[in-house]
Amino acid sequence: MKGKRSMALPYVVWSIAFVVIPLLLVVYFAFTDKNGAFTFDNLSKIVHYLPIFAKSINLALIATIISFLIGYPLAYCIARSRTHVQRNLILLVMLPMWMNFLLRTYGWMTLLENEGIINKLLGMIGLGPFEMINTQGAVVLGMVYNYLPFMVLPLYSILVKIDRSVIEAAQDLGANRFQVLCKVLFPLSMPGIVSGVTMVFVPSVSTFIISRMLGGGGNMLIGDLIETQFLGGSYNPYLGSALSLVLMVVMLLIMTVMNAFDEDDMEGMLV
Amino acid sequence: MEHEKLLDLKNISLSFGQDKILDRINLYVRDKEFVTLLGPSGCGKTTTLRIIGGFQTPDEGDVLFEGKRINDVPPYKRKVNTVFQRYALFPHLNVFDNVAFGLKVNKVPPAEIKQRVLKMLEVVDLKGFEKRRVTKLSGGQQQRVAIARALVNQPKVLLLDEPLGALDLKLRKEMQIELKRIQKQLGITFIYVTHDQEEALSMSDTIVVMKGGEIQQIGTPEDVYNEPKNAFVADFIGESNIFDAVMLKDCLVRFSGHEFACVDKGFDANQPVDIVIRPEDIELTAPEHSVLSGVVTSCIFKGVHYEMNVSCEGLDWMIHSTKGRAIGEQVGISFTPNDIHIMNKMFKGAQNEILGEIIAPNTLSMLGCELNVQTDLPEGTKVNVTIAPDAIEVVSPDQSHLIVWLESLIYKGRYNELIVYHMETDSEIILHSMLDEQVATNIGIRFDESRLILTAQEVESVEG
Amino acid sequence: MRSIGKKLYLACCFLFLYAPIAVLIVFSFNESKNRATFTGFTLKWYASLFQNELIMRSLFNTLIVAAAASIIATVLGTIAALGISGMRKRMRSAVMNITYLPVINPEIITGISMMLLFVFIKEIFHLELGFVTVLIAHITFCLPYVILNVLPKLRQMDVSLYEAALDLGCTPVSAFIKVVLPQIMPGIASGFLMSFTFSLDDFIITYFTSGSSFQTLPVTIYSMTRMKVNPQINALSTLMFVAVLVLLLLMNVRKKPKGVHA
Numbered sequence: 001m002k003g004k005r006s007m008a009l010p011y012v013v014w015s016i017a018f019v020v021i022p023l024l025l026v027v028y029f030a031f032t033d034k035n036g037a038f039t040f041d042n043l044s045k046i047v048h049y050l051p052i053f054a055k056s057i058n059l060a061l062i063a064t065i066i067s068f069l070i071g072y073p074l075a076y077c078i079a080r081s082r083t084h085v086q087r088n089l090i091l092l093v094m095l096p097m098w099m100n101f102l103l104r105t106y107g108w109m110t111l112l113e114n115e116g117i118i119n120k121l122l123g124m125i126g127l128g129p130f131e132m133i134n135t136q137g138a139v140v141l142g143m144v145y146n147y148l149p150f151m152v153l154p155l156y157s158i159l160v161k162i163d164r165s166v167i168e169a170a171q172d173l174g175a176n177r178f179q180v181l182c183k184v185l186f187p188l189s190m191p192g193i194v195s196g197v198t199m200v201f202v203p204s205v206s207t208f209i210i211s212r213m214l215g216g217g218g219n220m221l222i223g224d225l226i227e228t229q230f231l232g233g234s235y236n237p238y239l240g241s242a243l244s245l246v247l248m249v250v251m252l253l254i255m256t257v258m259n260a261f262d263e264d265d266m267e268g269m270l271v
Numbered sequence: 272m273e274h275e276k277l278l279d280l281k282n283i284s285l286s287f288g289q290d291k292i293l294d295r296i297n298l299y300v301r302d303k304e305f306v307t308l309l310g311p312s313g314c315g316k317t318t319t320l321r322i323i324g325g326f327q328t329p330d331e332g333d334v335l336f337e338g339k340r341i342n343d344v345p346p347y348k349r350k351v352n353t354v355f356q357r358y359a360l361f362p363h364l365n366v367f368d369n370v371a372f373g374l375k376v377n378k379v380p381p382a383e384i385k386q387r388v389l390k391m392l393e394v395v396d397l398k399g400f401e402k403r404r405v406t407k408l409s410g411g412q413q414q415r416v417a418i419a420r421a422l423v424n425q426p427k428v429l430l431l432d433e434p435l436g437a438l439d440l441k442l443r444k445e446m447q448i449e450l451k452r453i454q455k456q457l458g459i460t461f462i463y464v465t466h467d468q469e470e471a472l473s474m475s476d477t478i479v480v481m482k483g484g485e486i487q488q489i490g491t492p493e494d495v496y497n498e499p500k501n502a503f504v505a506d507f508i509g510e511s512n513i514f515d516a517v518m519l520k521d522c523l524v525r526f527s528g529h530e531f532a533c534v535d536k537g538f539d540a541n542q543p544v545d546i547v548i549r550p551e552d553i554e555l556t557a558p559e560h561s562v563l564s565g566v567v568t569s570c571i572f573k574g575v576h577y578e579m580n581v582s583c584e585g586l587d588w589m590i591h592s593t594k595g596r597a598i599g600e601q602v603g604i605s606f607t608p609n610d611i612h613i614m615n616k617m618f619k620g621a622q623n624e625i626l627g628e629i630i631a632p633n634t635l636s637m638l639g640c641e642l643n644v645q646t647d648l649p650e651g652t653k654v655n656v657t658i659a660p661d662a663i664e665v666v667s668p669d670q671s672h673l674i675v676w677l678e679s680l681i682y683k684g685r686y687n688e689l690i691v692y693h694m695e696t697d698s699e700i701i702l703h704s705m706l707d708e709q710v711a712t713n714i715g716i717r718f719d720e721s722r723l724i725l726t727a728q729e730v731e732s733v734e735g
Numbered sequence: 736m737r738s739i740g741k742k743l744y745l746a747c748c749f750l751f752l753y754a755p756i757a758v759l760i761v762f763s764f765n766e767s768k769n770r771a772t773f774t775g776f777t778l779k780w781y782a783s784l785f786q787n788e789l790i791m792r793s794l795f796n797t798l799i800v801a802a803a804a805s806i807i808a809t810v811l812g813t814i815a816a817l818g819i820s821g822m823r824k825r826m827r828s829a830v831m832n833i834t835y836l837p838v839i840n841p842e843i844i845t846g847i848s849m850m851l852l853f854v855f856i857k858e859i860f861h862l863e864l865g866f867v868t869v870l871i872a873h874i875t876f877c878l879p880y881v882i883l884n885v886l887p888k889l890r891q892m893d894v895s896l897y898e899a900a901l902d903l904g905c906t907p908v909s910a911f912i913k914v915v916l917p918q919i920m921p922g923i924a925s926g927f928l929m930s931f932t933f934s935l936d937d938f939i940i941t942y943f944t945s946g947s948s949f950q951t952l953p954v955t956i957y958s959m960t961r962m963k964v965n966p967q968i969n970a971l972s973t974l975m976f977v978a979v980l981v982l983l984l985l986m987n988v989r990k991k992p993k994g995v996h997a
Contacts, residue, residue, distance in 0.1 A: 004817060010811060015834070019837055172347070173376065173420065173424060208843065231942070
């Protein structure tokens, strides 16, 4: 099979042209001013936007934790169901994902509005109305809702692979339910937890739609900020690139930390 | 008496949906005993073990431990530990932490944990392996970790579920000796599940032979080998010649067309029985020196002995001897009365007796299927159907009258005797076949419709 | 008791997942524009949806882009996977790192970086933001999924199969078509399907690379949601949900295992 390697050449060229060079351009723009001269101004301006960074990370973290708390028991329930039930439940979890997330988020707008259905139902039992839309809570809800399947799927696929006898062995050795969870299930599902957390956190922290649709004007996140530099009123790709560069670096750091949890040699550990 | 029983299973039954997994199991285990549950796959031995371990709750019956009922005690509160079939080691922990797991969750002081774990690793010959990852160990080493992990908790009973199944032959032999040594050294009761009869014979104090969710025989290795209760036990344990016979009177049995003296008593006169003669008990003589004589049809060297087949008056005999004979040689077959073991038939009666009904002219409904028969019995007649074992054929499922569960298959020197179970009507059927089939699977059977004998239930019989 | 708790939990989770979808569907048949009270049954929003030229055009655009992008990405990606599987370790991990970039990078970064590129080279290649740029962007984010689906199949494949085919007289090309291709086909198929659905669904990257003249359906939906009350969106959601559901059911019927015994 000589010369087989060269078959990857078109792809490599494509990737360099449309993945690597664009990212280098982001770096280039981040250090350039309008006249094309080298500058640190864009990066130093970011200090003003640190609260927005903090808010984005904070909301994304909350959303990730809630997703985990909902998603882990859900994935476990599914993984411990009978095989044909499992398939159907997983399909049910994935089905909403095939509908455009803009539409689903729009659905929540309808539900959460001040004169929306939830307030109306609450009104019938004499509660509310509550201010739900255009709050941070609504943004977090939108994140959890949109990215919950990303938490459930990797967790499920690792939990089904955990041999039942490993859990039975732990019980056999005297571990109660809680100890089985902490000492066996969590450590064994760590790779799934890491990828689930990453897959919820990354899109949550960089979203600009959910915050705009459910958060109103007062809940600008880092994604909105970047978007307005490129397509919004305050056109400034130089600052936008600097913001993106920082976002990328932050993500890289977080992922490195996450992967440290997962770096143990896990191969061959699941039967 | 009662206090002698460390563990007592009383009338244990368990079903999964329609499948009856265990059917009224009665079994007790004494302290420091090595008990083996032996049987083919699907016989319920692993389920029995799981009931003792607490991973399964029986539908009926009691599990008594030191005289106390423990049916509802969860596994983590039982004083038994299990060595799982595929070890079930915790892949995220190293050898030490795997072994220490049970002690840690039971809040044993760290210093004591360390001391006990190290000591146990020494017992299983894994000194110095504490920090190794379990996933990096060989199969035999993983096995030892699994044993140490269970034993370090000082259980009263150790349950072992086919623990050596994944090891190769040589390692398995070593581990058998090793396990026996550990059991003696620590004085712990072992309940051991296996389908390997050699393993059971060489390790156990007591063997429990199981089939289809029922106990067939409980006894010492010598008992089950020398005095098998029925043809299944005789066939499953060791090599054997099993033939149909008739007990003429006490100490006299007839098979292969001749009468032979034997030592068994207490059967009815002319009762059909099965006999077993072990291949190593038979001596080959000159043809003229023996009642039975035949021709050697095959001779294979097995290392310690030759395994020969001799065809004698239509029966196929298996004989073990240190001296090989040439194929085609005429030989005499000789054995003493002591070598013949008489057993009750597993299937009552020589033929199948099944209830049926004529539901349309020449149409018989039986066991949920419809058969074409030649009869002048009117519609609605309830009939007894008699079917000879050789009037039933094993066929592929799409051509079959019935799909049945193959419970046992025993070579009777001339044909295979199959006992099958029809779940929907809860009936057993006996049939003869020349084919070998996998036991504990579903097979299709077909009745020879011309050979069904119909007897109307009140009126006099009419031949079909 | 435990199993009742489990069922209740599952029910709550699925209520959460399907509540907004159910609301959209119900109110797509609502007479008035009110989003909280159901005033009467109507199909008029469906009618106006099909008369909405903008939506129809962007639906067409979406399908064209998805089809073209997924086909090109599947061919290019499969060939690339074959090449990557023949690489030595160092080289392979370098290429794989680039492959993972669009997968792990936040979409917004992929979007703006490509936008920067297209704006940057606009003068040189006379390339306006539009169909071509969207297509390039979609191929780019689809490629990793094809490669990541095909590579494991290539790795699972027994090398001696290919050699056996050669041994039995196949030329390398016919050995590839007759032996290798059928083996990796499931990977190619799922890579293609993933590409197609991701392309259909993509909003963020398209948003940054499409310019003002070329709109895909998600971009159109986005501008519609900005106009607050618009029951056509509900109708569109319902139709999309039904389409997905039908597709899934069809796929499931086809895959149903035969002859399972209890």
